Amino acid sequence: MKFLFDKDTWQEIYSSIRKNKLRTGITIIGVMWGIFLLVVLLGAARGVENNFNKMFGDFATNSVFVWAQSTSKPFKGFQEGKGITLKMSDLDAINREIKGLEFVVPRHQGSALAIHNFKTGNFGIFGDYPTLDKVQKKNLVYGRFINDNDIKERRKICVIDEEIYKQLFDKDEYPIGTYIKLNSINYQIVGMFKNGQVGTGGPQGGIHIPFTTFQQVYNRGNSVGWFMITGKPEYDIKQIEADVKLLLRNLHKVHPQDERAFGSFNLGEAFGKFMGFLLGMQFLTWFVGIATLIAGVFAIGNILLITVKERTKEIGIRRALGAKPWEIKRQIILESVFLTTIAGALGIIFGGLVLMLIDATIGSGPEAVLNNPTVDIPVVLIATAALIVFGTLIGMIPAQTAVSIRPIEALREE
Amino acid sequence: MIEFKKLHKSYPIGKKDSLHVLKGLDLKINEGEFVSIMGSSGSGKSTLLNIVGLLDTHDEGEYILNGQKIEKLDEKKAAILRNKFLGFVFQSFNLIGYKTALENVALPLYYKGIGRKERQETALSYLDKVGLKDWAKHLPNELSGGQKQRVAIARALVANPKVVLADEPTGALDSTTTDNVMDLLKDINDEGMTVFVITHEEEVAEQTDRIVRLKDGVIISDEITATGKLKGKYV
Numbered sequence: 001m002k003f004l005f006d007k008d009t010w011q012e013i014y015s016s017i018r019k020n021k022l023r024t025g026i027t028i029i030g031v032m033w034g035i036f037l038l039v040v041l042l043g044a045a046r047g048v049e050n051n052f053n054k055m056f057g058d059f060a061t062n063s064v065f066v067w068a069q070s071t072s073k074p075f076k077g078f079q080e081g082k083g084i085t086l087k088m089s090d091l092d093a094i095n096r097e098i099k100g101l102e103f104v105v106p107r108h109q110g111s112a113l114a115i116h117n118f119k120t121g122n123f124g125i126f127g128d129y130p131t132l133d134k135v136q137k138k139n140l141v142y143g144r145f146i147n148d149n150d151i152k153e154r155r156k157i158c159v160i161d162e163e164i165y166k167q168l169f170d171k172d173e174y175p176i177g178t179y180i181k182l183n184s185i186n187y188q189i190v191g192m193f194k195n196g197q198v199g200t201g202g203p204q205g206g207i208h209i210p211f212t213t214f215q216q217v218y219n220r221g222n223s224v225g226w227f228m229i230t231g232k233p234e235y236d237i238k239q240i241e242a243d244v245k246l247l248l249r250n251l252h253k254v255h256p257q258d259e260r261a262f263g264s265f266n267l268g269e270a271f272g273k274f275m276g277f278l279l280g281m282q283f284l285t286w287f288v289g290i291a292t293l294i295a296g297v298f299a300i301g302n303i304l305l306i307t308v309k310e311r312t313k314e315i316g317i318r319r320a321l322g323a324k325p326w327e328i329k330r331q332i333i334l335e336s337v338f339l340t341t342i343a344g345a346l347g348i349i350f351g352g353l354v355l356m357l358i359d360a361t362i363g364s365g366p367e368a369v370l371n372n373p374t375v376d377i378p379v380v381l382i383a384t385a386a387l388i389v390f391g392t393l394i395g396m397i398p399a400q401t402a403v404s405i406r407p408i409e410a411l412r413e414e
Numbered sequence: 415m416i417e418f419k420k421l422h423k424s425y426p427i428g429k430k431d432s433l434h435v436l437k438g439l440d441l442k443i444n445e446g447e448f449v450s451i452m453g454s455s456g457s458g459k460s461t462l463l464n465i466v467g468l469l470d471t472h473d474e475g476e477y478i479l480n481g482q483k484i485e486k487l488d489e490k491k492a493a494i495l496r497n498k499f500l501g502f503v504f505q506s507f508n509l510i511g512y513k514t515a516l517e518n519v520a521l522p523l524y525y526k527g528i529g530r531k532e533r534q535e536t537a538l539s540y541l542d543k544v545g546l547k548d549w550a551k552h553l554p555n556e557l558s559g560g561q562k563q564r565v566a567i568a569r570a571l572v573a574n575p576k577v578v579l580a581d582e583p584t585g586a587l588d589s590t591t592t593d594n595v596m597d598l599l600k601d602i603n604d605e606g607m608t609v610f611v612i613t614h615e616e617e618v619a620e621q622t623d624r625i626v627r628l629k630d631g632v633i634i635s636d637e638i639t640a641t642g643k644l645k646g647k648y649v
Contacts, residue, residue, distance in 0.1 A: 007530065008524060015512055015513065016512075019511075313508070314510050314511075316508075317508045317509075318510075318521070318525070319489075319493060319496075320467070320469065320496060320502050320508075321496070321497065321502070321522045321525060321569070321573075322494065322496045322497020322525040322526065322573070323493060323525045324489070324490045324494065325489045325490060325493070326490070403489070406469070406470075407469050408464050408469040411469070411504070411508065
């Protein structure tokens with residue numbers, strides 16, 4: 001290994017590279033392109049993933065939403081088209097009968113005209129339990145979320161999101177403790193939260209008031225608008241969805257095969273699909289990146305092979321002067337490794353720069369397409385190591401060609 | 415120094431036939447001799463040089479170089495022996511184009527494993543010896559044919575070999591530079607170096623001490639020249 005630290009070894013490589021600027025440049029571009037693509041693609045994939053995580057980050061992803069519709073089959077003397085209303089007693093039944101549940105959150109929703117001072121707006125209004133915060137994490141900027149006392153005392157309080165604050169309040173106004181009028185009733189604001197980015201998976205944001213207050217104010221008796229159900233991670237959310245719906249059909253005297261009586265949206269399933277898509281994308285990225293890399297390395301091997309042919313005579317001279325076959329071989333292998341390493345480093349640098357550029361332009365803020373696109377250092381190091389290994393392996397082909405030509409034949413070549 | 419006993423060499427042609435190039439050569443060259451091998455093309459002189467130069471192997475017979483019987487050489491051993499015992503001078507100079515005269519001369523020392531500084535110094539002294547010290551930093555394509563061949567001779571000498579093998583050293587030169595190069599070879603020989611020249615030019619051969627004539631793979635004559643007799647080496 002001593003030759004690696006020998007100035008002369010590198011001088012030999014330097015002069016051989018300097019002699020062949022064009023081919024060296026083209027070779028380097030080939031491999032650089034491969035690792036550049038790998039870095040940028042991985043970064044972009046990570047960006048999409050980050051973006052997606054950000055969107056769904058506030059949600060428990062192993063969850064399903066269930067709401068009531070109307071029957072589509074006659075059953076037990078009822079005509080089809082019977083309207084169904086979910087009740088608080090269903091909550092107890094679900095909690096009692098279904099296994100593997102984490103939370104069951106009953107919710108109501110409606111819309112309200114909100115007035116604060118002279119500003120007005122129409123927003124979604126939700127009746128909620130404190131547990132909602134567990135299922136759909138609220139990033140509170142000020143104050144608190146609904147608590148048990150609010151529920152017990154049917155308090156007229158509300159928690160609003162940042163968008164509503166922006167529309168109803170002046171800049172720098174502190175919202176907590178102030179009142180807003182929702183459909184002619186005053187509510188005190190106790191908390192303000194920042195919205196996640198999710199577009200799918202049920203309504204989000206809006207104004208949250210205690211569930212019991214909603215029931216009372218909007219005259220909903222003991223009914224429930226819909227359930228948000230989350231399963232424990234080890235349980236299959238699709239099974240829970242099916243079980244809950246079957247239970248509800250039973251409780252509400254609906255035909256067991258009436259698929260349309262209860263509607264549901266399985267966030268876990270949607271999330272799983274998306275995760276699968278992400279996984280596929282990552283696989284594709286690796287596949288394309290590595291394939292490009294291999295193509296680049298083969299280009300190096302190919303060009304070195306041509307070089308060896310070009311330098312047959314020179315190699316012959318060197319051998320006549322006493323170069324041992326191994327000395328010729330290692331020179332060519334080292335050249336290959338050196339070129340691939342340089343090219344790999346350049347590719348990583350350029351890839352990194354492009355990722356920085358993406359990050360600076362479309363990488364942050366609420367509108368970000370690719371959120372914080374990055375590549376892990378270990379991944380980069382592994383790619384570089386793989387590159388060096390490939391470089392060595394591919395360098396062996398021309399190196400072997402170089403020493404397999406007998407010096408006498410090499411010298412004879414004009 | 416160099417000794418052949420019943421040396422045979424043939425090259426395969428196609429699958430069945432073979433061309434018998436050297437047909438049992440017997441030759442002995444002592445240390446300090448200045449010998450030329452003469453012969454027309456196809457006489458086997460190049461093959462002989464390749465075998466002497468360890469660039470090729472013989473089929474039958476014995477080849478003894480510096481008291482060492484040459485047989486079953488692998489490339490590594492051959493490379494070491496070449497580096498140690500042999501200096502090559504080629505018709506087409508065979509300098510490495512992207513290296514300066516000095517670097518070209520220093521190359522055998524690199525393969526001998528000699529340190530950089532010592533290499534440079536030794537190479538420069540040999541360039542000085544062939545009168546090209548001022549051209550040390552020039553690339554081969556900036557030198558004339560005669561200068562190139564002198565650089566090649568310096569390179570052949572730099573590792574302090576036992577024998578200098580010159581394959582048509584003047585083949586690509588005009589008559590004046592031919593004389594220069596031959597004078598240089600003579601000087602080297604006068605210092606005690608064994609010089610082995612292969613040529614087909616009578617004038618070149620006449621300047622050596624001993625002419626061995628080859629024809630169709632056999633030695634047809636082996637004579638001491640006038641200059642050789644003058645030196646009194648051969649009594």
